Amino acid sequence: MVPGGKPGGNNLTGLLWTYMSEPTSGLNGRSVMVPRGHVLGGSSSINGMVYTRGSSDDYDKWAELSGDRRWSWKALWPYILRHERWGPPVGGRNATGEYDPKVHGYSGKVSTSLPWDGPVEHDLRTVKNAELQKEFPITLDVNAGRPMGVSWMQSTIGNGERSSASTAYLTPEVRERPNLTILVNTYITRVLPVRTTGHVPDIRTVEVAPRTGGETRTLTASRELILTAGVIGTPQIFLNSGIGNKTELSALAIPCVLDIPDVGMGLTEHTAANLAWTITPRPTNPIAQDVAWAMWTANRTGPYSAAFTHQMLWARLPVNSQALKDFGDPSAGPRSPHLEMPLDSARSAYLVLLTPYSRGSVKIRSKDPFDGLVIDLNVFSHPFDIAAIKEGIRLAKRFYSGAAWDGYISSFNGPDPDSLSEAEFRTRVTQNALTFYHPVGTAKMSPKNAKHGVVDPELRLKGASGLRIIDSSVFPHIPTAHTQAPVYILAERGVDFIRDSWH
Structure with a gap:
């Protein structure tokens, strides 16, 4: 697939589950897509292809919350490297000094790389800014x-x-294996026990139907x-199967197979505020669209071979943060950033809160597996989250106020917490905020004998045999990362749990 889209834009119709959140x-008061x-x-x-693992503290927090050191950063390191196939930027430019070769895998399935083109003016000013403002170093x-x-x-x-x-693991050779059958346009309606022994259901049967019903x-x-099935699909399947909160299942006339109240609960999402600056007009020399497309079709180089930006800022709230004093620190530890800001032209930027306190949920509307879902994102429901965005905007203003930006940025267009009332600021943020499409945690991992959670540290459904979950629904804590790399890490670790169970 073309990383930078196609001329005229990408048509994702048919490639998305068209989930919508509750207002x-x-x-x-908005309802938003949950793609x-x-x-x-x-x-x-269909994602933005950003490859970030998160901090070592994120995985040490997983180990703490699961009660199993096998989920720590150190223990996961072989799996962190196992899935990755690091390569040079397409076109072969010299990227020395832009990455650390010691922390990458080179023989895995998933290809990773840096952008095809070298630093542009914004990137060079960012590097200069790091020399002048010690708060924002280059890592x-x-x-x-x-x-x-x-x-x-x-x-x-x-x-x-x-x-x-798909391209990494379902290669043409793999698809030819006689022990693999891929069913498309097929909908999982329920998972079912084949038998129950001593109140422990052995859940090894899956019920499927055509996507259009039948x-x-x-x-x-x-x-x-x-x-x-993912952070939305997994709780949906469980609830339709009678695995969830017994009282809520009874209200929908669904017989309870396993009373696990945490199914569908604890949804955690990264949320972003939309910021804007006015920049001084400057000459540009963009590659024409037809030329760019010709570059990609000829040798896979040019703008269409890249994602959306070159650099990203990761930051913690200041040590004297009022938000941290008032509400405590929701991050996994001092190595985990609270905030992310993709760096581009600075005309606009998204300030992303990586460590929210707010939690949402996924529920079903009826016992009909094809009925819609109740997805309550519940973002900005905890006062820390807006307070952290406020302090994050001040941090972003400091970043773009350095001398390195003289002659480039002329003004900040907001939302500015220093010129708006509390109510005005919240309204401005919530009117334009968006989710970053990183929902996790609706079937959380917890210690084996803990009464809370949905799966044990080896990803097996609690209270049952025969069923394991390997997707972002089991994350016990949201990582400070774009979530695809953590899913690959989870999956590689899960593979060995399965292998060790049967060999």
Whole structure:
């Protein structure tokens, strides 16, 4: 697939689950799309291709919350490297000094790389800014476990093409395997127990139907089911199957197979405020669209071979932050940034809150598997989140007020917490805020014997046998990262859990 889109734009019709959220006060009463990939490769086939793992503290927090050190950064390191196939920028430019070769894998399935073209004016001013403002240093590699500062953006792009879970793992050779059958346009309606032994259901049967509805059929695994339906699909399937809050299931006339109240709860999402600056007009020499397309079709270079920006800023709130004093620190630790800001032309920017306190949920409307969902994002419901955005905007203003930006930026257009009342600021933020399409945590991992959570540290459904979940729904804490790399890490770790169980 073309990383930078196609002339005239990408038509994603048919490639998305068209989920919509409930109206929420945190988005000024708006209902927003919750896009998930309805295509082989899932959301890795339709996302922004940003490759960030998060901080070492994020995974140490997973280990803490799961009660299992096998989820720590150190223990996961082999799996962090296992899935990655790092390569040079397409076109072969010298990217020395933009990454750390010691922290990458070179023989995995998923291709990763830096942008095809070298630094532009904004990038060079950012580097100069790092020399003048010590608050915003250049960090050699965002994926070394401590991403604070400005880093060069890494993407799941190889040889000028998108690298997705489908292109990486479902290669033509793999698709020819006699023990693999891929069913498309097929909808999982329920998972079912084949038997129950001592109140423990053995859930190894999946019920499927055509995507447009129709007669169902069942398929039963000889050993175990691996469910990878994602942060929305996994709780939907469980609830339709009678796995969830017993009281809520009863209200929908769904017999309860397993009473697990945390199914569908704890949805966590990165949310962004939309900022804008006025920049001084300057001469540009963009590559014409037809020339750019010719470059990509000829040798996979040019603007169409790249994602949307070159650099990203990762930052923690100041140590004297009032938000941290008032509400505590929701981050996993001092290596985890609270904020992210993709750096582009500075005309506009998204300030992303990576460590929200707010939590939402996914529920079903009825016992009909084809009925719509109740997706409550519930963003900005906790006062820390708006307070952190406020302090983050002040940080962004400091970033673009350095001498390196003289003659480039003329004014900040807001929303400005220093010129608006509390009510005005909240309204401005929530009117234009957007989610960053990183929802996680609706079937969380927890210690094996804990009464809370949905899966144990080996990703097996609690209270049952025969079923494992390997997707972002099991994340016990949202990572300070774009979530596709953490999913690959989770999946590689899960593979060995499965292998160790049966060999």
